Amino acid sequence: MSTIASGPGAAGAPTDPSDVPGGGRGRGGVVWSVLRSRPQAAIGGTVLVLTILVAVFAPLLAPYGPREKVGPPFAPPSSAYPLGLDDGGVDMLSLIIYGSRVSLVVGFAAAAVAMLIGGSVGILAGYFGGKTDITLMRVTDYFLVIPDVPLMIVIAAIWGRSLTNIIIIIGVIYWTGTARIIRAQVKSVRERVYVRRAQALGASDSRIIFRHVLPQVAPLLVANTVLTVAVAIFAETALAFLGLGDPSLISWGRLIENAFVSNAITVDAWWAIAPPGIAVAVVILACTMLGTAIEDALNPRLRVGHLSVRRFRLRPLPAKDPQ
Amino acid sequence: MRGADYFLKRTLFALVTVFVAITLNFIIFRATPGDAVTGLRCQFCTVEFKDQLRAELGLDKSKWEQYVIYLQSLAEGDMGRSFVTREPVVDELIDPLLNTLPMIALGTAFSIVFGILSGVVAAWRRGTFLDWGNLSFSLLFYSLPTQWLGLMLLIVFAGTLPASGIADPFLAFTDPSWWDTFVDRLEHMILPAATIGIVLYGEYALIVRSSLMEALSEDYVLTARAKGLRNWAIVWRHAFRASLLPVATLIALSLGYLVAGAILVEAVFSYPGIGLVTYDAVTERDYPVLQGAFLILTLSVVFANYLADLLYFKLDPRVAE
Numbered sequence: 001m002s003t004i005a006s007g008p009g010a011a012g013a014p015t016d017p018s019d020v021p022g023g024g025r026g027r028g029g030v031v032w033s034v035l036r037s038r039p040q041a042a043i044g045g046t047v048l049v050l051t052i053l054v055a056v057f058a059p060l061l062a063p064y065g066p067r068e069k070v071g072p073p074f075a076p077p078s079s080a081y082p083l084g085l086d087d088g089g090v091d092m093l094s095l096i097i098y099g100s101r102v103s104l105v106v107g108f109a110a111a112a113v114a115m116l117i118g119g120s121v122g123i124l125a126g127y128f129g130g131k132t133d134i135t136l137m138r139v140t141d142y143f144l145v146i147p148d149v150p151l152m153i154v155i156a157a158i159w160g161r162s163l164t165n166i167i168i169i170i171g172v173i174y175w176t177g178t179a180r181i182i183r184a185q186v187k188s189v190r191e192r193v194y195v196r197r198a199q200a201l202g203a204s205d206s207r208i209i210f211r212h213v214l215p216q217v218a219p220l221l222v223a224n225t226v227l228t229v230a231v232a233i234f235a236e237t238a239l240a241f242l243g244l245g246d247p248s249l250i251s252w253g254r255l256i257e258n259a260f261v262s263n264a265i266t267v268d269a270w271w272a273i274a275p276p277g278i279a280v281a282v283v284i285l286a287c288t289m290l291g292t293a294i295e296d297a298l299n300p301r302l303r304v305g306h307l308s309v310r311r312f313r314l315r316p317l318p319a320k321d322p323q
Numbered sequence: 324m325r326g327a328d329y330f331l332k333r334t335l336f337a338l339v340t341v342f343v344a345i346t347l348n349f350i351i352f353r354a355t356p357g358d359a360v361t362g363l364r365c366q367f368c369t370v371e372f373k374d375q376l377r378a379e380l381g382l383d384k385s386k387w388e389q390y391v392i393y394l395q396s397l398a399e400g401d402m403g404r405s406f407v408t409r410e411p412v413v414d415e416l417i418d419p420l421l422n423t424l425p426m427i428a429l430g431t432a433f434s435i436v437f438g439i440l441s442g443v444v445a446a447w448r449r450g451t452f453l454d455w456g457n458l459s460f461s462l463l464f465y466s467l468p469t470q471w472l473g474l475m476l477l478i479v480f481a482g483t484l485p486a487s488g489i490a491d492p493f494l495a496f497t498d499p500s501w502w503d504t505f506v507d508r509l510e511h512m513i514l515p516a517a518t519i520g521i522v523l524y525g526e527y528a529l530i531v532r533s534s535l536m537e538a539l540s541e542d543y544v545l546t547a548r549a550k551g552l553r554n555w556a557i558v559w560r561h562a563f564r565a566s567l568l569p570v571a572t573l574i575a576l577s578l579g580y581l582v583a584g585a586i587l588v589e590a591v592f593s594y595p596g597i598g599l600v601t602y603d604a605v606t607e608r609d610y611p612v613l614q615g616a617f618l619i620l621t622l623s624v625v626f627a628n629y630l631a632d633l634l635y636f637k638l639d640p641r642v643a644e
Contacts, residue, residue, distance in 0.1 A: 141336070142343045147624045149583030150601065150617050154351055157605050157613060234468060238587060241470045242605050256471050260591065270478050277471030284466040 038297065044289030051283055055100040062094035066250055074269040084271035086255075087262035095255055096275050102251035103233055103280070106167055107287075110232035113171025114178060115225040121175065122182025123217070127190055127209055137183070144176045149238055156244040163246045170235045178224045182217055189216045220298055227291035230284040237280055252276040329636055337629040344621040349393050352614050402618070403611040412615035416600060420619060422489055423585055423596030426512045430519035431581065435574070438524050442531025447558055449536060457528065464525030469584050473518040473591035485511045487593040515592045519584040526577060527570075534569045538562040568639050575631030582620045 036042070054061060063081070064070050068090060075085040083092035125136040152169050159165045189195060195212050203211075233252075239245055240253030241260065255276035259265075264272040384392070396402075402412035438461075445457035477486055485491065489511050490504070499507070538544070539562050547557045582598075589598030597616060604613040 142340055145340050145579075145625055145628050146344055146347070146621055147579040147582040149579075149586060150620045151347075153586070153601065153605055154348075154613060154617050157608065157610075158351060230466075237468045238470065238583060241468075241587060242590065242602060244605065253468075256468065256474070260470070260474060265474060265477055265481070268478070270475075273471070273474050273478070277468055277475070280468050280471070281463070281466040285462060288462060288466060 033297075038293045040289045041293035044286040044291075044293065047282060047286035048290060051100060051286070052104060054097060055104050058097050058101055062091075062097040064091040064094045066090065066094055066098040068094075074264065074267055074272060076269075077271050083275050084269070086258065086272045087264065087269075092255075092271060092275055095250060096252070096279055099250045099252045099255055099276065100279065102163065102246075102249045103236060103253065103283070106163070106170065106236040106251065107229040107233040107283070109167045110170035110174070110235070111225050111228040113168065114175040114228045114232070115221060116175075117172065118175035118178025118224070119182055119217075119221050121179040123186050123209060123213060125179070126183040126186025127205070127213060129187070129190075133183075136179070140176050140179050143173075144180075148173045149235070152235060152239060153242060153244065156239055161244055161246050163249060166236065166239060166244075166246065170232045170239075174228055174231055174235070178221070178228065181224055182221060185217045185220050186213055189213050219294060223291045223294035223298065226287050226294070230287035230291070233280060233283055233287075252280050256280075326636065326640065330633070333629060333632040333636075337625055337632075340625045341622060344625065345394070345397065345618065346390075348614055348618050348621075349390055352610060402615040405612045406609045407607050407612075412611050415612055416597060416615050416619055419595055419597045419600045420623075422594070423589070423598060426516050426594065426596060427519065427581055427585055429512055430516035430584075431523065433516065433520035434523035434527050437520075438527025439531050439570075441524070441528040443535060443558065443563065445528065445532040446535035446539060447554075449539075454532075458532070461525040461528035461532075464521050465529060466525075467522060469518060469522050470587040470591055472521060473515070473588050476514050476518055477591065480514060484514055486514070489595050511594070515588045515594050518588045518591070519581065522584060523577065523580070526580075527574065530573045531566070531570055534566040534573075535562055537569075538566040541565070568635070571631060571635055571638060575628050575635075578624050578627045578631075582624060 069088060070081065070091050071085050071089050073085065073087050073089050075081070075089070077084040081091045081093060083096065086092055086095065121136050121140065125133040125140075152173055155169050156165065159169070190213065195208060198208050198212055236245070236251060237253030237256060240251055241257045243257065245251060245254045245257065253276075256273065259269070259273040259276070262272075264270075400413055402416075404411055405415055408415065441457050441461065445454045445461075448454050480486075489508065491507050491511075497503075535558075539558075541562070544557055544562055547561050552561075585596060586598035586601050588594070589596045590602040593599065597619060600612060601616040601620070603609070604616060
């Protein structure tokens with residue numbers, strides 16, 4: 001990203017007010033500078049990286065195997081197995097650690113699919129405008145209105161339950177938000193002076209898109225993809241809960257489903273239900289914090305609040321008493 | 324005049340979306356490689372039975388013929404028969420839909436009221452501990468998987484509130500007054516509605532907060548301050564009104580989530596609504612019912628979005644331009 005940004009297009013950038021954070025270091029640096037300046041982004045990023053490490057080194061970290069029966073069904077938490085056992089007598093902690101693999105793969109792969117579709121549609125619609133724009137946005141609008149989870153359920157029920165299918169289904173459904181946001185951004189980038197200049201100099205559309213437009217919208221695309229990861233993981237748990245997950249794989253969604261189906265509730269085995277949900281919530285929270293922090297940084301308007309005492313020193317009233 | 328134009332445009336869009344949904348429904352179920360019968364798994368599914376079923380469903384005709392027949396029967400309100408109960412799909416769907424609506428309405432009302440209150444407080448007290456706490460809570464609730472939250476509520480409130488179904492099966496024998504029936508229904512509704520309400524609350528609070536914060540950074544807020552207006556007047560009369568617009572759009576868009584939430588929550592609490600029908604249809608691979616449920620859910624969302632569009636015009640006539 002930074003190599004593209006250091007090209008001739010970047011020369012016109014410093015006068016550009018939109019890329020405020022990390023402006024001097026190329027737009028690839030935006031993500032990095034956001035991470036450093038915003039604690040919520042740093043926390044989200046760290047949690048995400050840690051989870052990825054856990055997934056990669058799962059066999060080293062997990063105390064037992066993911067299918068190894070180590071005790072009686074629904075044995076409560078003890079020193080040997082800190083999160084207790086599930087209905088098959090398998091260690092919950094090991095299941096959570098192994099389950100992170102499928103959940104993260106689904107999350108990131110589906111988000112990548114969504115980024116590819118949404119990014120392309122957004123850039124094409126925003127850059128070319130006119131009929132292309134109208135057609136693509138109509139399609140996006142229809143997809144936005146059709147409820148996503150029922151559509152996913154229907155497709156998954158018909159296609160069959162495999163990991164690839166689930167990734168494609170989730171990716172194909174969640175590109176609409178990305179497309180709209182990217183389109184809006186591209187529309188404004190297209191009108192900027194340096195893009196006009198490149199056009200006047202006879203640069204081809206593809207050159208302008210890849211060298212001038214894409215680097216400008218890249219941070220936004222990254223932010224949006226991070227947010228889509230959260231949505232995709234959420235969608236995976238929903239599909240798995242409805243019995244549409246890949247039956248041969250362990251994911252957090254399937255652990256919740258398994259606890260529900262095996263009646264963990266009637267025997268009060270909260271330890272079989274709580275951990276996978278908390279794991280999902282932590283990862284979704286991390287993605288949301290990181291994604292929104294980058295988005296916030298890209299939207300400088302939000303930084304001024306005319307009501308806030310601290311940021312805008314016009315108000316003589318004390319903060320305690322609004323009346 | 325502009326209003327009539329806008330109204331016409333939105334109506335047309337809603338109608339086309341319905342048509343797209345109906346066609347999509349057809350494509351997914353009939354035009355995929357293999358058909359609904361190929362994937363059917365049951366004890367008595369012999370080749371003859373499958374062929375007979377295909378003939379009955381019209382699957383032996385060409386795709387175009389099938390499409391026309393599908394549209395015709397749909398226009399007559401015929402969605403085929405359930406594979407499992409052999410009853411008409413429409414009959415299987417109407418009662419559950421009526422069961423779902425009050426439950427969802429209760430959950431949504433809860434989340435809109437608390438979401439707006441909490442979002443306004445957070446934006447108003449931006450950067451303070453109150454904002455931080457509000458934000459953390461909303462983010463946390465927003466991150467919880469719906470079905471998981473339902474299961475946790477089920478564990479916590481086991482014994483205090485009814486855990487499944489829509490009514491106490493023994494109540495009917497005691498000749499209950501309408502009030503008893505009402506209370507019983509409400510009790511069965513509380514947990515599923517609360518689950519949906521809590522998750523949506525987080526989302527709405529976040530939306531209201533950021534939307535109001537954006538409105539508070541506008542110049543007219545500065546003008547209002549310069550005029551010496553009180554803070555509550557600035558927030559409620561000026562900024563909040565303006566921020567309602569994006570909130571209305573986003574609430575309309577989250578209606579799709581509401582449908583997803585209903586499916587998950589009703590599966591958890593065995594609440595006999597359209598979500599449970601969908602869940603059962605998925606587990607039993609009852610394609611006609613699944614297809615019908617998908618269509619009904621999509622139509623409800625399209626209709627609700629259409630209403631939101633009209634409301635949007637009421638809130639801000641400028642959208643027609």
